[in-house]
Amino acid sequence: MHDDDDHHRGLAFDLQALERQMMARRRMLGLLAVGGSAVLLDACGGSGDSATTSASASTTTTTTTTTTGTGTTGTGATGTGSSTCSATPTETNGPYPADGSNMANGVLSNILTTSGVVRSDIRSSFAGLSGTAAGVQLTLTINLVNTNAACAALADYAIYLWHADQNGQYSIYDLPQQNYLRGVQATDANGQATFTTIFPGCYAGRYPHIHFEVYRSLNTATAYANRLLVSQFAMPSAACTAVYAAGGYPNSASRFAQTSTSGDNVFGDNTTAQIAAMTPALSGSPIAGYSGSVTVGLAV
Numbered sequence: 001m002h003d004d005d006d007h008h009r010g011l012a013f014d015l016q017a018l019e020r021q022m023m024a025r026r027r028m029l030g031l032l033a034v035g036g037s038a039v040l041l042d043a044c045g046g047s048g049d050s051a052t053t054s055a056s057a058s059t060t061t062t063t064t065t066t067t068t069g070t071g072t073t074g075t076g077a078t079g080t081g082s083s084t085c086s087a088t089p090t091e092t093n094g095p096y097p098a099d100g101s102n103m104a105n106g107v108l109s110n111i112l113t114t115s116g117v118v119r120s121d122i123r124s125s126f127a128g129l130s131g132t133a134a135g136v137q138l139t140l141t142i143n144l145v146n147t148n149a150a151c152a153a154l155a156d157y158a159i160y161l162w163h164a165d166q167n168g169q170y171s172i173y174d175l176p177q178q179n180y181l182r183g184v185q186a187t188d189a190n191g192q193a194t195f196t197t198i199f200p201g202c203y204a205g206r207y208p209h210i211h212f213e214v215y216r217s218l219n220t221a222t223a224y225a226n227r228l229l230v231s232q233f234a235m236p237s238a239a240c241t242a243v244y245a246a247g248g249y250p251n252s253a254s255r256f257a258q259t260s261t262s263g264d265n266v267f268g269d270n271t272t273a274q275i276a277a278m279t280p281a282l283s284g285s286p287i288a289g290y291s292g293s294v295t296v297g298l299a300v
Helices: 013-042 047-059 236-246 252-256 270-279
Strands: 066-068 071-073 099-104 107-110 139-148 158-162 183-185 192-198 210-216 229-233 281-287 288-296
Touching: 013 047, 047 183, 139 158, 139 210, 158 192, 183 192, 229 288, 236 252
Parallel strands: 139 288
Antiparallel strands: 099 107, 139 192, 158 183, 158 210, 210 229, 281 288
């Protein structure tokens, strides 16, 4: 038997001991309650950051690729072209091409190697020459298509365009101090090249026209020997009548009255359908200017 045995300390001591035990039990129950809540919260998914991370991880980006016509891109953009087309007839480049095939004033003339010839607005002279061709503005879009591939657009080809001024004269040849109304452009993804120029004048012996040559690329558009096609556009008769009657084109009205596509020494051997295809579709007026397009068919 021990001297400090609690059984010999009386009722008061026993009551105090019982109270201490009850308080300890309450504290234990409280701790268990808090711990249980924490466990429950953890089991239900944790913090808001974790939920956000899970939502972010489940997000996906979808890229849609659309295929139409002649090409495929992420945006669905494709080259354009008529569902029917025909090969454009070859025509002469004429006596004023400046493409390295002949002489101008005793010198071999090749504007294609001149810096600055690649341009969309061809109304002004360039490369050290000054002067701007006067006349009714013409904005012409050329659509280049492959007749061997369901009229698919031909991108990254080069088109050289040139024509006479309002007086029926050609730069470099008739006008040695000018090189305007000549320019080269590459076709875009839609096979298009747009030139800003003037409506050409009419000179004796020819129906109003615009010359052009097609090359495989800008790199090969340096001399006539590399061309894939040389031809001409016939200007719409109604537009010719309106422009020449409005003034500013000396003698063009009287010269135009004496010619026609059927009697022309270039267009005369073409069929009606060929002439129609070689004639740009234009809208506008002599005051506002004209704009339009024409399709060139190339078998490649």
